[in-house]
Amino acid sequence: MAILLESAFVSAQELFSRTENLVRVVLSGRRRNMQTAFERIDIRPVLIKGTLAIQVMENDGRVTTAKNYALGQLDFKALIESGYSNILVEHTSGALSIRITKKGEALVHEDKGARQQNLEHDRKKERLLDPSDPFLIEVGISDTSGKIKPSKQDKYLQVEEFLRILVPTLNGAIEAGHIAKPTDNEPLTIADLGCGNAYLTFAAHQYLKSIGMPVKVIGIDIRTQSLKRNSEIAAKLGIEESLIFKAEAIDQMSIQSADIAIALHACDTATDDAIAWGVNGGSKILLVAPCCQHDLQTQMSNVPEPWNLLTRHGLMKERLGDLLTDGLRAQLLKLLGYRTDVIEFVGGEHTPRNIMIRAVKTGAKADPQDRKIYDQMLSQWQISPALEDRLQF
Numbered sequence: 001m002a003i004l005l006e007s008a009f010v011s012a013q014e015l016f017s018r019t020e021n022l023v024r025v026v027l028s029g030r031r032r033n034m035q036t037a038f039e040r041i042d043i044r045p046v047l048i049k050g051t052l053a054i055q056v057m058e059n060d061g062r063v064t065t066a067k068n069y070a071l072g073q074l075d076f077k078a079l080i081e082s083g084y085s086n087i088l089v090e091h092t093s094g095a096l097s098i099r100i101t102k103k104g105e106a107l108v109h110e111d112k113g114a115r116q117q118n119l120e121h122d123r124k125k126e127r128l129l130d131p132s133d134p135f136l137i138e139v140g141i142s143d144t145s146g147k148i149k150p151s152k153q154d155k156y157l158q159v160e161e162f163l164r165i166l167v168p169t170l171n172g173a174i175e176a177g178h179i180a181k182p183t184d185n186e187p188l189t190i191a192d193l194g195c196g197n198a199y200l201t202f203a204a205h206q207y208l209k210s211i212g213m214p215v216k217v218i219g220i221d222i223r224t225q226s227l228k229r230n231s232e233i234a235a236k237l238g239i240e241e242s243l244i245f246k247a248e249a250i251d252q253m254s255i256q257s258a259d260i261a262i263a264l265h266a267c268d269t270a271t272d273d274a275i276a277w278g279v280n281g282g283s284k285i286l287l288v289a290p291c292c293q294h295d296l297q298t299q300m301s302n303v304p305e306p307w308n309l310l311t312r313h314g315l316m317k318e319r320l321g322d323l324l325t326d327g328l329r330a331q332l333l334k335l336l337g338y339r340t341d342v343i344e345f346v347g348g349e350h351t352p353r354n355i356m357i358r359a360v361k362t363g364a365k366a367d368p369q370d371r372k373i374y375d376q377m378l379s380q381w382q383i384s385p386a387l388e389d390r391l392q393f
């Protein structure tokens, strides 16, 4: 039911003020022409040393930060009016859901299902992948007793955190109509490029299946031993129909397109091959965590002043080269109609290669100024990024 925004906000505030019945509030999405400080905010009452407080978990798409407020201290009104397009208030006897349309109307839905309050303060982070899941044992992340092997802890977390970004990005793209809702006849297609031992490939397949998403995943790696190993595991798990592998170079793939292209640490310009494959085939989402980068490092010989201040130190030259590479990749994607951001997908303690380029195809027309600054960067540094050569640009 569409109602005036103001009265929807008043109803949400009223429910929020009844702390004794409040289960949680979730703010997500962005209203037209408004910027939000976070991707998602979760609010719930918690008991801290016997005193009721309000916990606010702010997620910026990468990390979640928790803040606790004494009752009455949180400016809830300001928060719900600050630009989020979806407001969900759950209480012990139902839920109020408000979706704010592009026209600024409030579509309100109420349900009367009972819900339970959980006032525990330190809830453990919910794992997406159960360490004892047979696929984790088969791919070698977990031991036969279902515990993560110490040597694979970092890879497990990289994969989990990758999924934590993949899933909301996918849901957002489906909600916005950028990707059609997958069906059994037309499942979501995902290509994992440079899949190696396919930890992420299996995880994406198994996790999406577990939440009821029809999906077909393909893992690509140039090495035939990867194909053999991964196909055998898929067959053993009985999932070889919807999870297939191919031993191919990314720039010579026999498959033309997928809804989503992902790449975790594809070496050097294989990351550019992966981005280019996704863009040229019309992928709607690209999630790419680059690895070592040598392409621009070798081209950075005519350093524009005063940047020599950094590049005379080998270490800094290397890091600057990485930043230039990823900055230019992100800018190219933006110019090609992708909403693009660069985020840390996992803590630096789990891999120094923890940057992810996330791009969602919206088809937005590029601002000529963005093209100008891209060209300026290239001409100042006298460089030519590998990605540009691979794109119809």
Ligand SMILES: C[S@@+](CC[C@H](N)C(=O)[O-])C[C@H]1O[C@@H](n2cnc3c(N)ncnc32)[C@H](O)[C@@H]1O
Pocket: 193, 194, 195, 196, 197, 198, 199, 200, 220, 221, 222, 223, 226, 248, 249, 250, 251, 263, 264, 265, 266, 267, 270, 273, 291
């Ligand atoms: C660092 S490993 C990462 C593997 C996996 N994504 C992971 O995170 O565990 C990079 C993989 O990319 C593969 N690779 C490198 N260049 C490739 C190319 N041009 N085409 C296909 N695979 C490639 C390598 O064989 C290797 O298995």
